[in-house]
Amino acid sequence: MGLGGIAIRCLVAFGFLLLMTRLKGKHAVSESTAFDFVLAMTLGEMVDDFILSEVPATQFIVGAGTLVFADLFTTYGAQISQLFYRWSEGVPRVIMTDGKAREKDLRAEQMNRADVEHCFRLKGMDRDRFEEVRMGILENDSQLSMLLHDWARPVSRQEAQGL
Amino acid sequence: MDPNELLLTAARGLAVYAFMLLVIRLLGKRTVGNFTAFDLLVALMLGEVVDEIIYGDVSMVEGGIAIAVIAAAKYVTNWLTYNHGLNKVFEGVPTIVVKEGELQRTGLKSELMNEKEIMAALRLHGIDDMREVKLATLEVDGEVSILKEDWAETVQKKDLGSRKKVFAEPVPEEKRTDSPRALGHSV
Numbered sequence: 001m002g003l004g005g006i007a008i009r010c011l012v013a014f015g016f017l018l019l020m021t022r023l024k025g026k027h028a029v030s031e032s033t034a035f036d037f038v039l040a041m042t043l044g045e046m047v048d049d050f051i052l053s054e055v056p057a058t059q060f061i062v063g064a065g066t067l068v069f070a071d072l073f074t075t076y077g078a079q080i081s082q083l084f085y086r087w088s089e090g091v092p093r094v095i096m097t098d099g100k101a102r103e104k105d106l107r108a109e110q111m112n113r114a115d116v117e118h119c120f121r122l123k124g125m126d127r128d129r130f131e132e133v134r135m136g137i138l139e140n141d142s143q144l145s146m147l148l149h150d151w152a153r154p155v156s157r158q159e160a161q162g163l
Numbered sequence: 164m165d166p167n168e169l170l171l172t173a174a175r176g177l178a179v180y181a182f183m184l185l186v187i188r189l190l191g192k193r194t195v196g197n198f199t200a201f202d203l204l205v206a207l208m209l210g211e212v213v214d215e216i217i218y219g220d221v222s223m224v225e226g227g228i229a230i231a232v233i234a235a236a237k238y239v240t241n242w243l244t245y246n247h248g249l250n251k252v253f254e255g256v257p258t259i260v261v262k263e264g265e266l267q268r269t270g271l272k273s274e275l276m277n278e279k280e281i282m283a284a285l286r287l288h289g290i291d292d293m294r295e296v297k298l299a300t301l302e303v304d305g306e307v308s309i310l311k312e313d314w315a316e317t318v319q320k321k322d323l324g325s326r327k328k329v330f331a332e333p334v335p336e337e338k339r340t341d342s343p344r345a346l347g348h349s350v
Binding site: 039040049055066088121150 | 180181188190202207209214218241244288308310311319322
């Protein structure tokens with residue numbers, strides 16, 4: 001295992017992973033669910049074994065390739081089937097309506113009061129102003145979508161011109 | 164490498180992929196917002212084990228048990244945090260770094276944060292005057308959340324008298340982003 005060998009394998013691995021990422025498309029970058037993260041970690045681990053010659057190239061390509069194509073297959077399946085999408089990606093969950101937290105949904109997401117205040121603070125929403133929130137939705141990637149009541153939303157340009 | 168071995172690698176890859184998908188879905192979206200340091204470590208641990216399984220360095224059973232134990236431990240931690248408020252132990256507690264326009268030096272010191280980092284966080288939120296900040300909090304996931312003073316918030320529609328609507332009619336169903344259909348529920 002010469003240094004030159006390591007360098008070449010690094011480049012091969014880099015090219016391979018780049019190709020795999022491009023195959024998946026913009027989706028690969030924007031998708032940040034926990035599963036995608038673990039998948040990325042796994043691919044990274046597999047690359048290390050290949051670079052340091054602990055596994056043969058063919059095994060790396062088959063192993064990493066299988067994971068990536070399984071993922072592509074899942075992504076494609078999620079695109080053509082609503083049911084499959086729900087199963088593999090999850091469903092956004094409404095956690096607040098009209099300023100009130102939905103206890104049943106919070107329990108299902110294992111979120112307590114501190115978590116609720118945390119995700120709204122990240123959106124610049126003070127808990128004293130929760131009544132401004134028409135709908136709070138926990139998306140598949142764990143981000144909060146905060147839809148405000150009409151009266152609480154910023155003024156649009158059109159509206160300002162109407163004054 | 165002989166074809167049988169490669170086929171086995173592919174088969175292990177598929178099996179482990181399906182198993183991981185199930186495990187992660189069962190663990191749920193508990194991580195709110197970004198991942199905490201602990202979540203990253205768990206993901207790393209899982210990645211390590213999966214790698215060993217695919218390359219055949221451990222048997223499916225051994226690897227499966229390792230994954231199940233890690234996942235179970237994460238689940239229990241989630242449960243303890245949720246039910247018993249053990250946030251302090253497993254995730255830490257949010258720290259106030261700016262209050263009513265003033266830097267909270269004790270908070271900064273306890274988090275080993277430099278004043279310059281707070282300035283950067285404020286800039287990222289488009290704030291050029293610290294006095295606009297009612298409360299800036301260093302959250303458990305490392306992000307700095309900003310709550311502005313009331314007078315610094317953007318004008319809301321309720322602050323104006325009469326207003327001109329852009330669209331006269333209500334939102335058509337297929338254009339709504341918050342309908343059951345849009346949220347992915349079966350209709």
